[in-house]
Amino acid sequence: MDRYAHSLQPALRLGVDFGTGTLVIGITGQDGKGYRTLEFPGWSREMPGTGAGGPVHAVPVLVHYDEEGNRTIGNEVVRAGDSDHPRTARWIRKYLLEESPVRIPAGPDRRITFRDAATDFLTAVLTRAIREYPGCSSVVFAIPKDVPEWYTGWLGSIADAAGIRSWHTLAEPAAVVAGYGLSPEAGQGYLIIRWDETDFSASFILSEGASDQCPAGGPRVTGTACDDTGCKAIDGWIAQDVLARNHMMHRGPKTQRIHDKITGRIGELYSQLAAADEAIIGIEDPLSGTTFPARLSRDDVGRILTEHGFLSVFDRTIGRARAAAISRGCKEVLPVAVIMTGQGCAIPAVEDLIKKQFEGVPVLSDHPLDAVARGAALFLPHASRTDRIKNDYALRYWDSKSREHRFRFLVRSGALYPSAGQVARITISAAYDGQTRLGIPLFEISNSADAQAPALELVSDPAGGIRLAIPPGDAGTGSRPLLANERTPTLLAADPPALKGEPRFELTFTLDREKQLRVTARDLVTGMLVKKDAPVHRLT
Known part of the structure; x- marks a missing residue:
């Protein structure tokens, strides 16, 4: 008997992409229609969607603790200028999965682990989601590859603490594929390119038969490789380029403050480039009070990436992923499509670059910011589960x-x-x-x-x-x-x-x-x- 059918099936489902830089939660109705991302005023920020999708609401994965141990979360931390503060936990998922022993100051005589910070962050956001959207009683978490054994149970404990009645997991590659609306046939291969704040990664996946992680042909990761050239690197390159074009390359505290102002507003430039060939914002000189223009075009981004050797990083990472797949006995097959996900892949110039590298292969880039959350929200657990242990x-x-x-x-x-x-x-x-x-x-x-x-x-x-x-x-x-x-x-x-x-x-x-x-x-x-x-x- 299907435990999730009829009256037991929740009216609304949540799909959670707990990423390195942002948390995106998608919501959809029981029939899989009406998908959108959840907005959390004060915590989330609105990012322009691509393709036919609407805006994407993302919560920066940041938790700041003041001297008394009180918390601020997400965009509150960004607006307060505390993103780089020693009492701020950032890039939480990366350090969580690496099981980092580092502890963060979180009040008087208290230091916490990244797991503690992640628990605080996810519990707060999910509790608010259930409070503001009471029809949501089921959640699907997208799970990255090679997580520690405790990770899945830990997510479940957070769902329980938030009052979520039913929770499930879905492999992240399966969520990406589903988020782009693909129904792969067995034997088809794809290349997933993910570029987030800290890392650039490439994963070759092969569609196989149905599994409890993906009913419509479960994608298996055959080879993956990662480079630590994340989005923060390109943000810094762009800031340096803007300073150079404004003849402000001398070193010193003033230049560093202006550099930080540019990187803090880099998202505004990217948002403008999504709709135009050139973007411009005004940057205030903190000493003189004057404002100078920070201009950036799509061609500028391409030039900056080339000058800093990103093409070699790109080729080297994909080559390592391909070699890993071949070493595991997988034949080298041209991917049916290249799938883009992550903040870096939302930059139009990056999309243009990847399309040039894969001429003749479809490059899917309509949902770089929310493909994982979308796929998780659309996942139907009851359609695939056998409810039985294999071994x-x-x-x-x-x-x-x-x-x-x-x-x-x-x-x-x-x-x-x-x-x-x-x-x-x-x-x-x-x-x-x-x-x-x-x-x-x-x-x-x-x-x-x-x-x-x-x-x-x-x-x-x-x-x-x-x-x-x-x-x-x-x-x-x-x-x-x-x-x-x-x-x-x-x-x-x-x-x-x-x-x-x-x-x-x-x-x-x-x-x-x-x-x-x-x-x-x-x-x-x-x-x-x-x-x-x-x-x-x-x-x-």
């Missing part, structure tokens, strides 16, 4: 009698998610006296058709020797069991230390709607609940 998952333990590893299954292939209740309940004991940390080693056992024979495994013998063993009978006959949560191990702290063989923790496991296995753990000695619905691993 087996088990905890591995050492059987001292048989002197080999055995497996205690938690989730079997074909299990429904979310689970109606507990999927497993077990008790674990310490392996030695004085043990203070007990782990939950989750193993994935694939049931794919190309993995028929059990694999040999090295097993430690208590006497100090090593012997070969095959996975025991209760491990099934699938492929080699692989440790699933190696990157994010789940540990339980025993205080006081545990005794060997003494039942110490009672664990109950559940499956949420995003296939996340969660554990609740109780210390049987102290009676304390040490974990409550903590994420262990996202299953497949």
Whole structure:
């Protein structure tokens, strides 16, 4: 039965593109019509749309904390001139995905991580979205490639905190393809060019069969490459060029202030260039009070990009992405289309440059600012979900009698998610006296058709020797069991230390709607609940 059909299906859906520089949220009706981006007065800024679309409302991904720890968000930070302040978190997604250890001052004697700042930012915006658009009860988050294992569950916790009843995820390449209204056939290849504030990237994708991440032929990334020449670089190049043409290239605090004024208003120049061949804004000299014109034409942008070697960056990045795809066994195939997304791709001169580089190949550039949010908003989760787990998952333990590893299954292939209740309940004991940390080693056992024979495994013998063993009978006959949560191990702290063989923790496991296995753990000695619905691993 379709859990999302009829009365359970929300009237309005949100699609969220949490980007490096901006957050764009698209909204659409139940029938997929009436798409637009959400405006948040004070927080968002209006950017001109391209093609047949209307304006795009984007919230700058900025959070500023004052000395008392109070927050300002988005365009409030820009207007206050605090974008580069030490207490401002910016380029949050980039540092979040890199799991940066850097901490930001956020009030008296308080420093926070980028994950904390991202939580503050997204929770505030989504809560406001639900408050101002009460018909929205479902959200789809676009997920970039190679995110940490905790990322999806973290987004879900933010959706829950904002009061959103139903949330789902969609791979970012699939969102881009859907955002441009494409229905790719299996075997077709595309090149996605993304240019945001901090990076320029190229990704070759190949359309495959339907998947739970994209019902109409899921695009798979075959090769990708990235360069750190982001939009901020071109903003600086343009500011330098304007200063040079106004004979103001001497160095000093005054020139730097004027340079910053130009880069702070660069978006106005881009907006004018979207409708005309030349743009002009007035820049005030902070010392003399006089105003001088900052002119920029489409040809100027092309010239500036060429002078600073962007063409070689472009060719080198695409070449690396192509080489990565070929190294993975993908044949070199001319892409059916080049798809442009990101703030840099909204610059007309950039579009002209890319079209010259790919003559004879369609270059799609109608939705560079909101393709991801548009595709996520139009995504229908119920159209593709099977609601079943594909592989087996088990905890591995050492059987001292048989002197080999055995497996205690938690989730079997074909299990429904979310689970109606507990999927497993077990008790674990310490392996030695004085043990203070007990782990939950989750193993994935694939049931794919190309993995028929059990694999040999090295097993430690208590006497100090090593012997070969095959996975025991209760491990099934699938492929080699692989440790699933190696990157994010789940540990339980025993205080006081545990005794060997003494039942110490009672664990109950559940499956949420995003296939996340969660554990609740109780210390049987102290009676304390040490974990409550903590994420262990996202299953497949």
